[in-house]
Amino acid sequence: MVSVAHGSGHDEHHDTEHSEHRSTNVDDKKILMWAFLASDCMFFGALIVTYLVYKGRSLVGPYPIDVLDIPLTTVSTFVLLMSSFLMVLALDSIKHNDIPKFRLWTLGVCLFGSIFLGFQVYEFSHFVDVGLTLQQNLFGTTFFTLTGTHGIHVTIGVIWLLSILVTSYVRPMTSKDAVYVEVAGLYWHFVDIVWIVIFTIVYLVEFIGVPA
Amino acid sequence: MRKNTNHGSAQFYLLIAIVLGVITFFEFAFVEWQGMLFNNDGLILWSLYILSIIKFFLVVMFFMHLYGDHKLLTQLFTAGMVVGSITVAIMLMLFTADNMNRYRVEQPVSASSVGHGGDHGGDHGDGHAAIEIPERSLAETLSRPAPKSQQYALAPRESLDAGSLNLPSISLPAIDQGVLPAGNSSMEPEVMETVVTTVTTQPATTVITQPVVQEVQVVETVTTEVAPVTPTEATMTTETMTTTTEVVTTESTGDADLAALRAQVEALRLELEAMENELPSEVATTTVQAVQATPAQTTTVTTPVVTETVTTTVTQTAPTSAETAAIATTAAATVGAAATAAVSASTTPAAVSETVTESMTETVTETATETVTETASVETISVSFDSELGNSAYMGNCLACHQMNGEGIPGAFPPLKGHITELYNAEGGRDYLVQVVLYGLQGEITAGGMTYNGMMTALGNLDDDTIAAILNHELTSWGNDALVNDFSPITAEEVAAQRATPLTAQEVLANRVIQ
Known part of the structure; x- marks a missing residue:
């Protein structure tokens, strides 16, 4: 056991076999990722508030109510949530040295992420077809900027997880590599929670008072 | 390996996932079948917010393992969340507060409330019915594509395209600068003062683009060279005007050998005469009528106009091509857009003589300006000012707020x-x-x-x-x-x-x- 300088109650859970000799007993990569996610909160906060500030200020259509599709987006939201579930299973598997299951779940995450992206590509191209472009109105500008940035995050997440999946075939991976998966997983879950917020603020709230 | 945590098992994760899925279903149901579940918009709104926050924390706490992980990580993430939330709150307050309402349209309930001073921001109570119309910011103004009026303004120019007029294409040889008479000081500009504008009441003609004018000038050069002003030639001038654009190339080629130019001009003149019958009958015939109706007056009037416009045009084209003289004679409303001098022929001979006489007086007192408008009922306006400067200065100083239209x-x-x-x-x-x-x-x-x-x-x-x-x-x-x-x-x-x-x-x- 490593002696922990400030010995908080939680630290007991982390005095694991791969603990390092440092006061916090937390892997640097995780700290770094959480710090990045904290900054990403502000980034998405800025984009979300921009959307809100310009909400309802478009002079020409298409307006949100004309183009947003709640059933479709509900499905894609569900897909993304389930990908988070698969992500956490993948992490659990590699922590138990169950590499085949780890590969299966990771592939599942990539697949679900890709399905979400497919929905988004379909949504965007449909919007452009009905005349909503980045330049069309304030809704177009703020909507595409916000959801597009999120889509880029998802894309990066898929690529990242795929690269880990490929790595597992290139060299043997064990539970000692779990931290790499955990960090990628943190990123993936964060992308998921950002979408939870976007789904409510951009999509759901728009249709309150507008029966289907 | 994760130890000692009651949420470490796959079953626990599955439970969380199911909860997340169910919540998402309820969110969907609240919105899609609203009215069946609740009939209260506020309640639905807050339910959605709360469900969203629950999902957020479920993922963060159990999928991201913030619950049970080192509290340093919680502190880090919380710091980011707090700063982000404060930013969002401040921005929302700034951009939805009273200062934004300054641009809100408030329609006075009665005429007496007009002129009622004071701060109207957010003042929805007394005497004003606030109308919520989509508010428009400067940012949107700048981000939108060119307004339709702008596209409209360009239309007349395209309609003057040689192709659309179905005219033969004539290219003139380039003029060598050295061949040109050097001085032409008599034609030297009083630019600003003498630019003459035709104003007609046709909306289409008021949208003027400078390029059209320059195209016109070249053609008119031709006419001036060839023609002393006689009734016949005056008619011809009018015809020439309608053909405008096809000689546009001359403008850019710059200067040409003058003799060759004259030859081309003669050829052009002959062609135009040949085409006379094909031109819009209104233009051709009424012009002749007009000229015949008041031959003497027409002649007298036209001459000073020629002189004046020559001055104008010289300055607008390159100083070197001083030989280039121009008169813009508008024959139809479409061409009447020319920002240089113009004489428009009326469809009513009587109106022509009347207005011509009127304009003559104006021509003497103010620098050559004439406008003969379409019908006798329309009032005639004689203007003399630098419309080119006015247009460009408007573009530069006023357009952003008052718009193209x-x-x-x-x-x-x-x-x-x-x-x-x-x-x-x-x-x-x-x-x-x-x-x-x-x-x-x-x-x-x-x-x-x-x-x-x-x-x-x-x-x-x-x-x-x-x-x-x-x-x-x-x-x-x-x-x-x-x-x-x-x-x-x-x-x-x-x-x-x-x-x-x-x-x-x-x-x-x-x-x-x-x-």
């Missing part, structure tokens, strides 16, 4: 179209308009049935000529020329006179000639 932005920037004319026609209106441009305007005004409470920038840094030109441009654009009574161009001297007594933007408001 002069209609402003409802609720934010008042229109000029149909409004500036009311001001002009009122007593003291000329001076007031000059004051507004010179010193700006601040406070509540009503224009076109809408109330505005903003601020117009003072443009006193512009020189007198430019300010006069801008105002004249505005008074004769967008159909305003049909609405002004007894229009005579605002002069630089008038601007200078107003400059003598500086005002504040609020004092200008006090001088407002209409309420």
Whole structure:
């Protein structure tokens, strides 16, 4: 056991076999990722508030109510949530040295992420077809900027997880590599929670008072 | 390996996932089948927010393992969340607070409430019915594609394309600069003063683009070279005008051998005569009629016009091609757009003689200017000012707010179209308009049935000529020329006179000639 300088109650859970000799007993990569996610909160906060500030200020259509599709987006939201579930299973598997299951779940995450992206590509191209472009109105500008940035995050997440999946075939991976998966997983879950917020603020709230 | 945690198992994760899925289903149900579940929008809204927050924390706590992980990580993430949330809150407050309401359109309930001063931001209670219209920010104004009016403005030019007129293409040889007579000092410009504008009441013709004018000039060069002004030739001139664009290339090729040019001109003239019958019959016939009806007058009038316009054109083209002289003679409404001198032939001979006579007087007193409008019922306006300067200065200084079509932005920037004319026609209106441009305007005004409470920038840094030109441009654009009574161009001297007594933007408001 490593002696922990400030010995908080939680630290007991982390005095694991791969603990390092440092006061916090937390892997640097995780700290770094959480710090990045904290900054990403502000980034998405800025984009979300921009959307809100310009909400309802478009002079020409298409307006949100004309183009947003709640059933479709509900499905894609569900897909993304389930990908988070698969992500956490993948992490659990590699922590138990169950590499085949780890590969299966990771592939599942990539697949679900890709399905979400497919929905988004379909949504965007449909919007452009009905005349909503980045330049069309304030809704177009703020909507595409916000959801597009999120889509880029998802894309990066898929690529990242795929690269880990490929790595597992290139060299043997064990539970000692779990931290790499955990960090990628943190990123993936964060992308998921950002979408939870976007789904409510951009999509759901728009249709309150507008029966289907 | 994760130990000692009660949520470490796959079953626990599955439970969380199911909860997340169920919550998402309820979110969908609340919105999609609203009215069946709740009939209260506020309740639905807050339910959605709360469900969203629950999902957020479920993922963060159990999928991201923030619950049970080192508290340093919680602190880090919380810090980011707090700063982000504060930013969002501040931005929302800033951009939805009273300062945004300044651009909200408030329609007065009764006429008496017009002119009621004070802060109207968020003041929805007393005497004003706030109308929620989509508010428009400067950012949107800048981000949107060119307004349709702008595209419209370009249309006349395209309609003058040689192809659309179905005319034979004639290219002229380039003129060597050295061949040209050097001096031509007699043609030397009094540029600014002598540029002449035709104003007609046709909306289409008021949208003027400078390129059209330059195209016209070249063609007219041709005519001047060839023709002494006789009734016959005058007719020909008119015809030439309608063909305009096809010789456009000459303009860019610059200078050409003069003899060759003359030969080409002669060829062109012959071709035009040959084509005479094919031209729009109105133009051809009425011109002849007009000329025949008042042969003497036509001749007298046309001559000075030629001289004057020559001056103008020389300055507008390159100084080297001094030989290039021009007269723009408008025959039809479409071509009447020319910003240089123009004579429009009327369909009614009687009206022609009348207006020509009238214009003659104007020509003598003010620099060559004539306008003969379409029908006898339409009033004739004679203007003499630098419309090119007015147009370009408008583009540079006024366009952003008052827009290409002069209609402003409802609720934010008042229109000029149909409004500036009311001001002009009122007593003291000329001076007031000059004051507004010179010193700006601040406070509540009503224009076109809408109330505005903003601020117009003072443009006193512009020189007198430019300010006069801008105002004249505005008074004769967008159909305003049909609405002004007894229009005579605002002069630089008038601007200078107003400059003598500086005002504040609020004092200008006090001088407002209409309420």
